[in-house]
Amino acid sequence: MPVNPDLVGRAFAPTAPYLVGREKVREFARAVLATDPQHTDPEAARALGYADVVAPPTFAMVIQDLTLQQLLAEPDSGIALERTIHAEQRFRYTRPIVAGDELTAQLAITGVRAVGKGAMVTSEAEIRDAAGEHVVTATSILLIGGEE
Structure with a gap:
C-alpha cells in the first residue's frame, strides 16, 4: 500500500503527559556527548x-x-517501518526542556510528497508544558520507500 496522501491535515490526540526526569536528561546528555x-x-x-x-x-x-508511534500505528497510513528512514529533523524552541517538566505532544501531518515509488512525510509535534505553554515544535521528515 502506498503512503496515504489523505494523511495531510490529520491531527492526532495529545500524548499522555511525560515527566522529564533528571536521570533521563543525564543519560541522554551522555549518549549524545553533551558535556556542558x-x-x-x-x-x-x-x-x-x-x-x-x-x-x-x-x-x-x-x-x-x-x-510518531501514533502515526506508525495508523492502519490506513501506508507507512511500513521496515521501509522508513528518518530523513530530517528540526526543532523550534520557545524555551529549553528542564527536568521536572511535564510535557504533552500533539502530532499533525503537514505534508506527503511522492518521491519515486515512495513518499516523504512531514510531521510537526507541538510540545507543551503542564500549563499548556509552548516549549518546542519538533518537525520530522520521514522517507518511506515504495513497495517492489
Missing part, C-alpha cells in the same frame, strides 16, 4: 537560572517519538 555541566549538574543549571538540569536540544525527540 547544565545537562548533568543541578547547581550548574541553577546558576544559569534554570530550576534543574537542562535537556540537550535533541531531547525533544524522546517526546516526539511518542507521537
Whole structure:
C-alpha cells in the first residue's frame, strides 16, 4: 500500500503527559556527548537560572517519538517501518526542556510528497508544558520507500 496522501491535515490526540526526569536528561546528555555541566549538574543549571538540569536540544525527540508511534500505528497510513528512514529533523524552541517538566505532544501531518515509488512525510509535534505553554515544535521528515 502506498503512503496515504489523505494523511495531510490529520491531527492526532495529545500524548499522555511525560515527566522529564533528571536521570533521563543525564543519560541522554551522555549518549549524545553533551558535556556542558547544565545537562548533568543541578547547581550548574541553577546558576544559569534554570530550576534543574537542562535537556540537550535533541531531547525533544524522546517526546516526539511518542507521537510518531501514533502515526506508525495508523492502519490506513501506508507507512511500513521496515521501509522508513528518518530523513530530517528540526526543532523550534520557545524555551529549553528542564527536568521536572511535564510535557504533552500533539502530532499533525503537514505534508506527503511522492518521491519515486515512495513518499516523504512531514510531521510537526507541538510540545507543551503542564500549563499548556509552548516549549518546542519538533518537525520530522520521514522517507518511506515504495513497495517492489
